[in-house]
Amino acid sequence: AQKVTQAQTEISVVEKEDVTLDCVYETRDTTYYLFWYKQPPSGELVFLIRRNSFDEQNEISGRYSWNFQKSTSSFNFTITASQVVDSAVYFCALSEASGGTSYGKLTFGQGTILTVHP
Amino acid sequence: EPEVTQTPSHQVTQMGQEVILRCVPISNHLYFYWYRQILGQKVEFLVSFYNNEISEKSEIFDDQFSVERPDGSNFTLKIRSTKLEDSAMYFCASRGGGLTDTQYFGPGTRLTVL
Numbered sequence: 001a002q003k004v005t006q007a008q009t010e011i012s013v014v015e016k017e018d019v020t021l022d023c024v025y026e027t028r029d030t031t032y033y034l035f036w037y038k039q040p041p042s043g044e045l046v047f048l049i050r051r052n053s054f055d056e057q058n059e060i061s062g063r064y065s066w067n068f069q070k071s072t073s074s075f076n077f078t079i080t081a082s083q084v085v086d087s088a089v090y091f092c093a094l095s096e097a098s099g100g101t102s103y104g105k106l107t108f109g110q111g112t113i114l115t116v117h118p
Numbered sequence: 119e120p121e122v123t124q125t126p127s128h129q130v131t132q133m134g135q136e137v138i139l140r141c142v143p144i145s146n147h148l149y150f151y152w153y154r155q156i157l158g159q160k161v162e163f164l165v166s167f168y169n170n171e172i173s174e175k176s177e178i179f180d181d182q183f184s185v186e187r188p189d190g191s192n193f194t195l196k197i198r199s200t201k202l203e204d205s206a207m208y209f210c211a212s213r214g215g216g217l218t219d220t221q222y223f224g225p226g227t228r229l230t231v232l
Binding site: 044045047091093095104106109110 | 174209
């Protein structure tokens with residue numbers, strides 16, 4: 001069974017600080033996909049990134065970067081020079097691809113509440 | 119940019135009443151999903167729908183729940199007899215045809231059962 005753990009319940013930083021959100025996952029599949037979603041106070045789920053299990057290259061998009069390490073089953077998310085607008089709940093999620101018959105359900109972590117103070 | 123839409127944004131109902139939550143997935147997407155998020159908790163998978171039938175469902179998705187795609191555009195979630203514990207945000211999502219495709223979520227419907 002798939003499982004995602006986000007051990008950090010809440011993080012509070014001051015603007016311009018860097019912050020890393022941790023995500024650890026469990027799966028028996030060799031092919032799977034990892035995601036990060038942002039949920040701002042307005043409540044919608046905003047897609048940030050998708051990674052497949054065969055691509056361990058780290059990715060950078062502006063102030064956001066992701067570190068995928070299969071050896072530790074982790075997919076961590078770093079925001080550089082945080083801003084107040086980054087305040088949100090961030091969810092890590094996993095989707096398995098079981099022998100080509102997966103219908104792609106997402107298993108979410110508990111989420112990390114990030115508060116960026118001015 | 120295409121997006122998933124959901125109506126209503128907020129639904130208030132009395133316990134025991136039936137509710138239907140509506141979603142319009144992104145056109146040309148083939149896989150459809152409902153998720154639930156109880157206030158302050160994580161997002162939980164309810165059901166996936168593909169090729170006009172349920173492809174997978176969670177233990178939450180019991181006989182009180184049903185889904186339907188009545189036409190080429192709408193995707194609905196029905197709760198037959200609502201309970202207090204059904205109060206939550208319900209998200210619809212859709213995905214294109216390949217496993218590499220991303221699920222895109224609608225803005226959610228907040229269901230309040232009194």
